[in-house]
Amino acid sequence: MNQILYVVTFSLLGFSLLKSKTKTQLALKKAWKSFEAMLPQILTIILVIGIIVAALSPSQIAAIMGNESGMLGVLIASLIGAITLMPGFVAFPLAATLLNNGAGLPQIAAFISSLMMVGFVTLPLEIQHFGKKAALLRNGLAFVFSFVVAFIMGMVL
């Protein structure tokens, strides 16, 4: 997957370079500037999340989100999903492990959904970009939506 991203990026960059050197330089300068502007916050977030996730063991989480945990389990699953941040290649294997450890399916669906759509730790960053109202609204709606996902997944599967 990453290879595709790199091939696309380098091809477009090559194209751009062929057409205009100054514009390409400008593009790269803008790229670096916006990347570096985010870097301190992102690094901090990553380090904070590292400790939070380390402190939670899969069997512990699975126990909280168990089959019998019901609505409360869904709520807790959504909350855990909202405050954590992890790449997909970590999240899905973890979700599968949790299921195998006894977590309930609706709870896992809620966890995944809010993990992907709600970003509590990146909220300050989102507010910087879109303002308080829009950022809170998107995250709030996404949080509520994770219950909908849990409910439907529980019924369908």
Next chain:
Amino acid sequence: MKKVSLLKRYRSVLIMLFGYSILFFISSSLFEKAVDGSMRSLIELLIVVPPIFVLIGLLDVWVEREKMIKLMGPNSKGTGMFIAFLLGSVAAGPLYAAFPVAITLLKKGSSFRNVLVMLGAWSTTKIPMLMFEFSSMGTAFTITRFIINLFGILAIALISERVLSEQTMLSISEKYAEN
């Protein structure tokens, strides 16, 4: 522009690193797990995220505002939404990398609703993510969730557009509009 010192900007990172060194002495097993977990996110940050920013830079420099307004502007209707959905779905990388993409789209004249659709797709129907989901959770889980998400993304975009007053959306768009 006033330059804020590097040390000051990275202060919180340094504090966290200090926290990690304390953790090392308190519990080396917890420390190892924390390092392991953050290394994975770090790899994502250093490998997946930089090309996205290069693409943002290229988009910013090459795509004309008129073109973007036509493709994703307020009058782009279903086509604009479809493009937004596709754009978010083919994306790679964490949601925080989508914020600067969103800003660049707004700057170029995309409607706020389409930006919300892009953010929704980016957060949850990304194709690379679906691959991981397929292999870990199985087909039924993945497809069911995908279908629910299609409606969810649309609902969130439409509700946000309705709830946020015209003024709020304008102020966000105008904050970034070129010229």
